[in-house]
Amino acid sequence: MNQLIKEYKNSLEKVRLAKKRVQIKETEEQKEQYRLLCSMERDLLWxxxxxxxxxxxxxKRGVERLAAYQQEISFDPIWIQNYAYTSTDGMVGSRITQTDRERIDEALSSLSPLEREVYLMSRGRGISYSEIAMMMSVKKGTVQKMLERAEKNLKCSKKKSV
Known part of the structure; x- marks a missing residue:
């Protein structure tokens, strides 16, 4: 990345030198060249x-602070994936401890059975909204709403438990 930044800065210097040479701006062609060089300089700086x-x-803030990314992740996604696979397969994996399993069970108990199923399919198994919608014979928007409600409930139960 540092090499790329150096190359961009080098290009910026070349554009600035070319811009100084065209500062007469008497003809329409010179004015257009100057506008083009100004545009190039702006783009390079950006x-x-x-x-x-x-x-x-x-x-002012990075993308991590935008509204779409402000949602708190209730659990570590790896925990949920391990939980989803071990709870349905009947095999107890060593990746997730018993206390972690109990904490997840406690938090998921605040969800309705349907919300829990959708949450585990989406977050645990990584199934897309449209696939879940097809499996449950509902619309994709319904799945999205159920997940939003589930996340909200998990967030509330997490605040109460802390």
């Missing part, structure tokens, strides 16, 4: 800033 900060330029 790209360099994005690469250096890891964030979209102009944003």
């Amino acid at each position: 790209s360099i800033q994005w690469m250096e900060t890891g964030r979209r330029p102009g944003n």
